[in-house]
Amino acid sequence: MPADVVIVGGGPVGLYLAASLLQEGVSVRVLEQRTERSPHSRAIGIHPPALAALSQVQVAAAMVHEGVSIRTGKAVSGGRTVGTMSFAGVSEDFPFVLALPQSRTEQLLEERVRTLSAHAIVRGVRVTGVTDDGETAAVAVEPVAGAGTRREEVEGSIVVAADGARSHLRTALGVPVRAKEYPDHYLMGDFADAGQYGRMAVLFLEPEGIVESFPLPGGVRRWVVRLSRPPEDANAGQLAGLVMRRTGVLPDLQSNTMVSAFSVRSTLARRLVSGRVVLIGDAAHEISPIGGQGMNLGWLDAQALSPLIQSALAGGPVDLQLKKFEADRQRAAVIARRQSEVNMMLGRPLPAPFLKLRNLAIGAAASAPAINLWTARRFTMQ
Known part of the structure; x- marks a missing residue:
């Protein structure tokens, strides 16, 4: 089953790139290890530049219709609004x-891809290696347990690795990474939204660490609590108790639909282009989920890469453009990582005197329209 482009990874970034290419007449194969989509949700925030990219593949309108448009954020500390x-x-x-x-x-992205090509997505296959002879590239695939597919090679003019932070394809290529660990750990979960904050995002800047709260569709609100160490037993009761202790708000424990814990690290690949193989998304740069950087950054990678792939397939010289793509996307990843680090720093525990100073600084910045707008643009990846 050869194709013009083989995309390894059928998550949001790989599916976006597939839709972008398919609607321009490029044949695509998306190879995904999961036999079914995961029902669990971690990434929830979609920023304006990503929405503009998603509109190009005709899914942004449906997303906006179904999602919650957060137009205001509020910082609270000790029960008082800071800014x-x-x-x-x-x-x-x-x-x-x-x-x-x-x-x-x-x-929604998968539905768009299947509308453009019913057979583009191949589930239940694991990529085990890659070859590149300078003219074509091929990935070796094998079935995951019970998938019922045979071992084979899938050829393409170009291979794109969008297979996540622990990218098997990146490892197979021998691409080195720069990894960084952070002293930040989080526990998050979804509960029924009591409605006291409407469609507003709320950041509780408390002495023990930040608590973040975001509205979701269907009358749900996500709560995220910063911890100094990974929780021994991540559960909804622990999360609800921490939210109550720090903010005075007690989520409805019986309404919990998801709870998850994660620790923060960042990984930046030292190169994104290796012959006919290109890394994008978390395979190229893992960024802390705080601030919603990772998934959005991956979509912007794919948006920038799509026209270069189309040009290369048409026989155009793209070596210089690919070098620029690599440099630009690596620079964007560094900027996103810095913003993520700022977001995490603001959420770390502080003694009362320093917390007061930080809150005063945030309040002063929020009250200055120019600074407020600049901060909002940085927060939304612009």
Whole structure:
């Protein structure tokens, strides 16, 4: 089953690239290890530049219709509002951050891909290696347990690795990475939304560490608590108790639908282009989920790569453009990582005197329209 482009990884980034190429007449194979989409959702925030990219593959309108448009963020400490941030000026078309569960985002993208090509997505296959003879590239695939497919090679003019932070393809290529560990750990979960904050995102800047709260579709609100060490037993009761202790708000324990813990690290690949193989998304740069950088950054990678692939397939010289693509996307990843580090720093525990100073600084910045707008644009990846 050869194709013009083989995309390894059928997550949101790989599916976006597939849709972008298919609607331009490029044949695509998306190889995905999972036999079914995951029902669990971690990434929820979609920023204006990514929404503009998603509109190019005709899925942004459906996402906005189903998601929650967060137009304002509020910082709270000790029960008092420290400052507010409006996203009204960050984009003419999308003046908000959209909250939509990743599971639904993937479903909408997959539906778009299947509309363009019923056979583009191949599930239940694991990529075990890659070869590149300078003219074509091929990936070796084998079935996952019970998938019922045979071992084979899938050839393409170009191979794109969008197979996540622990990319098997990146490892097979021998691409070195720069990894960084952080002293930040988080526990998060979804509960029924009591409605006291409407469609607003709320950051509780408390002495024990930040608590973040975001509205989701269907009357759900996500709560995220910063911890100094990984939790021994991540469960909804522990999360609800921590939220109550720090904020005075007690999520409805019986309404919990998801709980998850994660620790923070970043990984930057030292090169994104290896012959006819290109890394994008988390395979190229793993960025902390705080601030919603990772998934959005991957979509912008794919948006920049798509026209280069089309040009290469048409026989155009793209070596210089690919070098620029690599440099630009690596630079964007560094900027995103710095923003993520700032977001994490603001959420770390502080003694009362330093917490007061930080809150005063945040309040002063929020009250200055120019600084408020600049901060909002940085937060939304612009």
